[in-house]
Amino acid sequence: MQERAEVTRRSILAAAALLFERHGYVGTSISDVARTSGYTSGAIYFHFGNKEGLAQSVLDAYFGEWPRLVEKWRSRGGPVLDRTVGLSLEVAREYRDNLIVRAGNRLWNEHKSIPTHLPQPFVGWISTVAELLAEARDAGELAAGTDVSRAARVVVAGFFGSHSISDALDRRRSVEEAVAEFWLLVLPGLQAEPDPEGCLERVRGRLPRRPKSEAAAAV
Structure with a gap:
């Protein structure tokens, strides 16, 4: 039953x-x-x-999608900045391919019309990215003098801005490319030894492969 x-x-x-x-x-x-x-x-x-x-x-299901992905990328080996970029690209895929995530995103954008208490967005992501950047700093991956808290806010704002523009232009079909372009601009200022192209190449090799038919059916 x-x-x-x-x-x-x-x-x-x-x-x-x-x-x-x-x-x-x-x-x-x-x-x-x-x-x-x-x-x-x-x-x-x-x-x-x-x-x-x-x-x-x-919305609960939407917010519930993220802890699994965060833990997946945090527990992996390799440079911390690589794992941070990998997490962002897989999250971008979820916004493109996952119906629950797309629905939750639209509902949050319309939250003023919903007469119920909703969790505050972005705060959890800023905290997660700040923790990852702090790990990267301790591992010697961050450029000297990087303000971890400020960088986390910029990264989260840039990610969601890239996502929003991709949604407006082509319903997120190019969201991975948009997020990758964001990282190509930001990583040179974050990395102790700038190599944004190398980072993205390594990360793309670690992203799960998803059948094209599955992605197309989800859009």
Whole structure:
């Protein structure tokens, strides 16, 4: 019974994410989600309470995607700056290919329309990047005199700015290239021994390969 309930919940959440990503919070109704998911409105209210609860669940799933990727790249060997760049490129892929992430991103952009408490964005990323840069500094990878806190804020702002522009121009199809271009400009100022092209080449070789058909179906 519990397994069946979880399958129902996941199916409703996927349908809601699809609609929120396409039409936004205001443009999506419980009846829309019911029609798309194949479940009744009663089932949706039972599992999520109301539309606000449904949006909150999508956002919780969105924010829940990141700890796994952060731990994956932090636990790997190799230069810390390489791992920081690798993490950013894989996160960029998630914004392009992952429906939950795209839906969560749109919901956050419309957060003023959602009458529920939402987690504060970016703070966690700034903290994570600052920790990685501090590790890079201790490993002798950072240029002398680098202000880790300031650099973390600039990196996070640059990443999300690159993502937003890619979204506006071509629905994130070129988001990896946009983030790579950002790093090509920023790394020479961060690295103790500047080699941005070498860093990106090493990182690309460590990114997981994803079938083109999967990426295309997700866009």
